[in-house]
Amino acid sequence: MLEKPTEIENAEGKLGVLVVGLGAVSTTLISGIMSVRKGDSLPFGSLTQMGRIRLGKRSDNNMPLIKEFVELAELDDLEFSAWDIFEENAYEAAKRAGVLKTSDIDKVKDELENIVPRKAVFDRKFVKNLNGTNVKQAKTLMQKAEQLMEDITVFNKEKNIARNVMIWCGSTEIFIKPTDVHKNLLNFEDGLKNNSPDISSSMIYAYAALKMGIPFINGAPNLTVDIPALYELALENNVPVAGKDFKTGQTLMKTILAPGFKARLVGVDGWFSTNILGNRDGEVLDDPESFKTKEVSKLSVLDSIFHPEMFPELYKELYHKVRINYYPPRGDNKESWDNIDIFGWLGYPMQIKINFLCSDSILAAPVALDLILFMDLAKRSKMRGIQEWLSFYFKSPMTFPGVYPENDLFAQLIKLKNTLRFLKGADLITHLGNEYYD
Numbered sequence: 031m032l033e034k035p036t037e038i039e040n041a042e043g044k045l046g047v048l049v050v051g052l053g054a055v056s057t058t059l060i061s062g063i064m065s066v067r068k069g070d071s072l073p074f075g076s077l078t079q080m081g082r083i084r085l086g087k088r089s090d091n092n093m094p095l096i097k098e099f100v101e102l103a104e105l106d107d108l109e110f111s112a113w114d115i116f117e118e119n120a121y122e123a124a125k126r127a128g129v130l131k132t133s134d135i136d137k138v139k140d141e142l143e144n145i146v147p148r149k150a151v152f153d154r155k156f157v158k159n160l161n162g163t164n165v166k167q168a169k170t171l172m173q174k175a176e177q178l179m180e181d182i183t184v185f186n187k188e189k190n191i192a193r194n195v196m197i198w199c200g201s202t203e204i205f206i207k208p209t210d211v212h213k214n215l216l217n218f219e220d221g222l223k224n225n226s227p228d229i230s231s232s233m234i235y236a237y238a239a240l241k242m243g244i245p246f247i248n249g250a251p252n253l254t255v256d257i258p259a260l261y262e263l264a265l266e267n268n269v270p271v272a273g274k275d276f277k278t279g280q281t282l283m284k285t286i287l288a289p290g291f292k293a294r295l296v297g298v299d300g301w302f303s304t305n306i307l308g309n310r311d312g313e314v315l316d317d318p319e320s321f322k323t324k325e326v327s328k329l330s331v332l333d334s335i336f337h338p339e340m341f342p343e344l345y346k347e348l349y350h351k352v353r354i355n356y357y358p359p360r361g362d363n364k365e366s367w368d369n370i371d372i373f374g375w376l377g378y379p380m381q382i383k384i385n386f387l388c389s390d391s392i393l394a395a396p397v398a399l400d401l402i403l404f405m406d407l408a409k410r411s412k413m414r415g416i417q418e419w420l421s422f423y424f425k426s427p428m429t430f431p432g433v434y435p436e437n438d439l440f441a442q443l444i445k446l447k448n449t450l451r452f453l454k455g456a457d458l459i460t461h462l463g464n465e466y467y468d
């Protein structure tokens with residue numbers, strides 16, 4: 031992290047966005063950006079495009095757009111390249127994903143058809159329910175990492191790219207725990223050369239990006255870049271990293287509601303969350319080993335908001351359960367139900383029911399866009415390693431080892447905006463408000 035604000039490099043030239051996985055989230059993101067660029071829609075949900083930031087006192091009435099306050103890459107300067115295990119181009123993939131209407135996708139058909147996925151680094155061991163043929167072959171994992179770097183070099187040359195950001199929008203991999211190979215960079219590079227079974231496909235992409243000094247964003251709950259070996263590489267090469275798992279849908283609702291209960295010291299006995307979804311993500315999560323990775327990510331949010339160890343009378347007995355069921359008829363239109371058992375004064379019980387008919391990728395696309403632009407800003411501001419100020423966007427935010435994550439959406443937003451003020455040398459806003467009454 032930075033100790034003091036530095037000069038921010040300008041955002042001139044094209045930003046090459048390297049997308050891993052051409053599925054529901056990424057095609058919704060790309061189609062949406064193209065539609066906004068044409069002036070056909072507005073970028074709803076995106077803080078970088080529509081959000082404002084207060085500067086100075088409330089009485090100053092100074093609230094510029096964030097994109098006017100900090101220099102971000104322009105949407106017109108974004109150029110996309112992708113990898114996927116299937117050969118469908120972005121137009122075909124967007125139609126198959128079924129998030130957007132064909133009539134909307136058709137409006138940007140030509141641009142989408144130009145995005146043809148490169149061969150992926152993929153090992154079925156890590157995503158059991160998928161099988162594709164658009165896959166790189168090489169003797170070692172290190173050679174596969176080198177092939178990815180070569181892909182990036184070719185793309186950058188072809189499109190005259192000034193800077194890159196890589197974003198993982200690929201599938202959820204099986205749950206893995208860190209082992210010796212993840213402990214430091216030396217072990218990790220040995221593992222790449224000797225085909226360690228503990229190095230997942232997503233880690234190889236992250237390694238390739240960091241090796242080239244490219245910021246890496248992890249939109250899935252996979253371990254990926256959340257290992258000491260890759261933190262080491264990020265610090266060594268001065269690259270920012272951010273993850274894990276885009277915060278959308280049910281978890282977004284949880285981190286909106288739970289801080290409210292906690293603020294009013296309302297107790298919670300139980301929180302039962304169940305979902306049905308029928309897209310490819312749902313199919314992947316139908317495998318118990320991939321579901322386990324998602325479950326850990328989804329379950330983690332309440333503890334760091336409620337702090338049961340400090341508030342045992344209110345939250346110690348909380349029974350938290352999360353289920354996801356694959357149900358093809360729904361496609362990308364997920365439906366979730368939450369039953370929350372709460373209690374108040376004298377322990378009297380109450381219940382809250384939430385039925386969210388949600389299009390996850392509609393919520394994920396602006397999150398992905400903001401992350402791309404803010405990670406490019408972080409890199410140009412010489413910020414390196416874990417970018418905790420971007421926790422706002424993640425279900426399971428990465429933090430420095432030993433520091434618990436901040437999951438309260440509102441605390442996360444304050445942190446994000448104060449980081450922007452800090453970068454620009456503006457006064458931080460503490461919300462103390464004494465100055466109005468002096």
Ligand SMILES: NC(=O)c1ccc[n+]([C@@H]2O[C@H](COP(=O)([O-])OP(=O)(O)OC[C@H]3O[C@@H](n4cnc5c(N)ncnc54)[C@H](O)[C@@H]3O)[C@@H](O)[C@H]2O)c1
Pocket residue numbers: 050051052053054055056113114115116127150151152153157160162198199200201202203231232249250251275276277278309310311314389390391392393394
């Ligand atoms: N849909 C959401 O709103 C949402 C929210 C939070 C997190 N996520 C996570 O984001 C990721 C993408 O979600 P989605 O709904 O777009 O899923 P999706 O299944 O539609 O797309 C994922 C794509 O990644 C590809 N892929 C898998 N492994 C790959 C590899 N090694 N290299 C290249 N491509 C690979 C798949 O072929 C697929 O096309 C998932 O991990 C999901 O859990 C999604």
